Amino acid sequence: MPTNPFKQEEKIWVLDGGMGTMLMAKGVDVNFAPELLNVEKPEVLKEIHSEYVEAGADIIETNTFGSNRIKLSHYGLENRVKELTAAGVKLAKEAARGRALVALSVGPTGVFAEPVGDYTFDELVDVFKEQIEAGAEAGADLVLIETMSDIKEAKAAVFAAREVCDLPVLVSMTYQEDGRTLLGTPPEVAAAVFEGFNVAAVGANCSLGPESFVEIIKRTASVTTTPIIVYANAGLPVLENGKTVYPEPPETFEKYAVEFVKAGANIIGGCCGTTPDHIRAIKRAVEGLKPVERNPVKGVKVASRTKLVLIGTGHPTRIIGERINPTGKKKLQEALKAKDFSLVKQEAKKQVEEGADLLDVNVGVPGADEPSLMREAVKTVMEAVDVPLVIDTKDPKAVEEALKMCDGRPVVNSVSGEKKDVEQILPVAAKYGANVLLLAIDDEGLKEKAQERVEIIERLLKECEKVGVDRSSTVADVLNLAVSAMPDSTVETLKAIRLVKERFGIATTLGVSNVSFGLPSRSLINSAFMAMAIYAGLDSGIVNPGDSRMVETIFASDVLVGKDRGAERFVSRFQNYSPKGEDAECRKALERICQIAGAVLGTVPQAFSHEAEEKAKGETTEEASDSEAPAGILGTIFKKVLEGDREGIVGPTEEALKEFDPVEVSDRALIPALDVVGKRFEKGEIFLPQMLRSAQAVQAAFEVLKREMKKKGGNLKLGGKIVMATVHGDVHEIGKNIVITMLENSGFDVIDLGTNVPPAEVVRAAKEHNADIVGLSALMTTTLPAMEETIKALRDAGVEVPVIVGGAVVTPEYAESIGGIYGGDAQEAVKIVKKLLKVEE
Known part of the structure; x- marks a missing residue:
């Protein structure tokens, strides 16, 4: 380094x-x-x-x-x-x-x-x-x-x-x-x-x-x-x-x-x-000043492109969704073999809706190309939800493919004490700046006693130090075994959690549901054990967020051990709570939690503070409401636009054409949905990637509608031609291309002149295409004068159409001073075009 x-x-x-x-x-x-x-x-x-x-x-x-x-x-x-x-x-x-x-x-x-x-x-x-x-x-x-x-x-x-x-x-x-x-x-x-x-x-x-x-x-x-x-x-x-x-x-x-x-x-x-x-x-x-001392928030920092989640002491117990895992799931196995990731997307969205803070992604299907499957699965999940990921594989190539695809900073699950993991997976995780889950098992197999498991974690921390992975980027899993097969193992697991926290102060996690394997009413065992583990110092659990009893136990336990001071998170989640399936057996189990925990651990709950969490966590993206959606198949299309499902929108669009003409599908489902997407983008409820995916979904639907209109000799354009260009001297086109995508998918005819376009070329294209509007983009300070020169050239040539200008360095005042109309972003540009061309919203 x-x-x-x-x-x-x-x-x-x-x-x-x-x-x-x-x-x-x-x-x-x-x-x-x-x-x-x-x-x-x-x-x-x-x-x-x-x-x-x-x-x-x-x-x-x-x-x-x-x-x-x-x-x-x-x-x-x-x-x-x-x-x-x-x-x-x-x-x-x-x-x-x-x-x-x-x-x-x-x-x-x-x-x-x-x-x-x-x-x-x-x-x-x-x-x-x-x-x-x-x-x-x-x-x-x-x-x-x-x-x-x-x-x-x-x-x-x-x-x-x-x-x-x-x-x-x-x-x-x-x-x-x-x-x-x-x-x-x-x-x-x-x-x-x-x-x-x-x-x-x-x-x-x-x-x-x-x-x-x-x-x-x-x-x-x-x-x-x-x-x-x-x-x-x-x-x-x-x-x-x-x-x-x-x-x-x-x-x-x-x-x-x-x-x-x-x-x-x-x-x-x-x-x-x-x-x-x-x-x-x-x-x-x-001159003479020195850097100030900082006291940044502690914890393992796991991130998606837009959200930061902290794991460790002082933060809520994190729910890591476990269901993107083909083990024992025939449907998911078959889908992955067929390279169909619709179930992966479905599970990702559902688990986040149920409250998962992170998602574990495992695509281990025997005989399949795991690196390729992992790459596509990670891509699918990132497009579907905004939570950080846990990459669950023992294949070094699959780990690398996942880390290349990940936008943020995931957790690699896992690096055990086995020689092959230390030599092949840990360096890859370090190379890509990932967090690492350390697994308390080595080449000799599983250790029965807590002390032996902790010693493996200690050795792994030393290996992490060698490759530049700080212990603040590690999460320890001391392993959790079936209590039905090894009655003493659960007590040792709880002791190991406590020892890891005391000796190393690092974050902890467990695959919680393993404890109940082979037993009936597994949710009872899982949730009771989860409460005990949280008391011992567990910071996160790989669990099923759809298990309401487990989620209820996590939130309640956080209140009892001081992780949720003032019970703010608990109240927010359960203020309108209605218990589900609470029977006598469950009540007895819950009543015994504190007694069992105290007997096993011999300690009192430690105090936690989540003030730092509130300061450093990212904003939560609000879910889209379907209240504005039309009924029936048009409502399905509307929802597919909101979800940005460019593959899933094709079938419903084809189905809708059996009942509605293409213009109705566009006017009643596609365009209104895209407008809703735009409003949510303006409010900061979604971000550019989601908006672009929705635009791409509309584009996929439009292709279906265009084929039908072609048969009937019609078209789906709203009218109006728009010439777009990045001005002379400037080669940046991301902003321009985003605007073009939104305009085209709103039904407008766009002529893209590309980048570094001289004023004379803009004038020529505006005349040749009889443009109704010209759009100009500039990103660099040095190319702003070219924007003014282009507008002047248009006016000198007698082209009096409106000119919309935009780009990072353009301001409303500057736009007005050069005779342009300011377009702050793609959604604003669409609104301006509709207004100028008198297209009703």
Whole structure:
């Protein structure tokens, strides 16, 4: 593991400021690949780097933000990645002259990783490896992975860096006003994920002004001790005298730099709109300041793309859903053999509805290709629900496929004391930054006594330390055996749980239902044992969340042992509770719980606090209501849109055409459902991946309807043609493509001109297609003027149609000043188009 300079030195480090801003100030044309300037105008870049060093920057970034082959392919430069990257590093090194560290700037590719997009994890790793290897060989001191919106793409970049060099890696995500990335990741999740990779720093940059970053730093600091990097824009851009300017002066950054340090930042700089004067102001503010001490929340941090779940002392007992497991389930086995994942999706959704905090995923079917099945199962579950995953397999290749597919930070279940697990599975888990479940069994088999099981856990913790897995990322399973076969085993299990908590302080879990194997009324035994195990120190259980008695026992036990102080969670869950199947046998079992637990353990319940949990946990996505759905088969289609079920919507759509014409299906089911999806997206109830899946479901249904309309000579268009383009000099197209997807699936005819489109080409297309609306996108500060130039060219050519403008750097004020209509996001763009074309909602 590379040495982390930001933990070694007790100081606040200063990063440099904007590159595009400075290039524009020096009159350089940036409407082509900025990285090409590394070889065409090296003296200008070296001058800018030197100015930042003179201003006091401890770290300067290379001009290589987009020097990956995907980005460069837009300019026909995809074969010059190594040349342009190496040249950028060389210039920065010459300017730094040993007075500042040189950070290789690695920006996003402009594409999404699956399941949101089409690129695989391996493909993105390969793209980043080429760029990072070239930068490392040229002499970069650090790798700065920045302005990332997709947590998986950022993971791929970190992984690539670790594959080709041993340089410290810093990761910076970019957040929207709602405190989440474009794909819905909050700072807590990013902090947890990259803590698993032991990065040198994690943080945020771009998109917002400095005032918005204080809260992001605090939220990051609440979760991790990893150093925090932050570099904000100089406010949001405005147009003054025909020029794009950023309003925040150096004094603002001087003021907020101190606030950033207080909030927990270790590295502070500037992004778009900042200059050497801003960096000089930051340097003055932080001179002599030291990083603040942090006391982040404790516990194993398990994360999906959008949600963080903490396991351990001080947190509620976590329910890990056990039902995605083909053992003893003939239907699921047959479905998996046929590569049908509908049952996996169904079980995932149902278990989360029943209250599962995490889901265990096991696809072990004899004779099947487990790595392939695991990959698809994980993808299916991530598309269906938002809870973190537990990867349950003993196949190292299946573990790796699952970890490549996972967006967040899962738990690998499991690494036992067996030599093959330690040698083959543990290194894979460490490599991908995962948490690890440690199983108290070794090559000699199961140990009967608690002490022997605990000794295996101790040995495994030492093995974890060797590969860089901190014990705070481990969960111990001391194993649970059938009490009918081994009457003394349950007492030993409870003792082992207590010993693990006392000696190592790590999180614990169990496959609870094993205890009742071979007995009738298994739920009675399971729930009674669960209560005893929680009293002993159990933090989570792999259980059936559909077993109401088990869930009731977990929530009640948490109250009794102090995990749920004030009984807030219990009251929230059971305030309208109606007992199910409570018989005399159950009552007797429950009455004996505390007596048995006390006799076995000889201890009193320990106190727990869940205040930290409330501070650090992610938001809960609200379930969609079907109250707005039409009746019958149209209601089924409506629901499939809300679920984003692009495969499942085809059958009901074909069925509906036997009763309704295609326009009715569209107007009464598809479009209203997509509108509901849009409203929920606006409210923050769902995020971009879910919205896109719903749009794809509508698209699948539309294909069925189009075939039927073609037979009848009609069409499903709402009317109106929209020409869309990313402006000249800008190759970012994610935002544009999202808008196009939503417009097309709302029934509009869209002509996509692609990226880096000159004004003249937009004018030509608008005339040729007799466009009703033009849509323009820009993501970079340097390309904002091209947006204004395009609108001017349209007006000069007599094209007076409305122009909708959008992108990360565009503001409502800027849009108005250049004669455009501001489209904040894809859903807002659809609304604007409907309004302009007078299409009724």
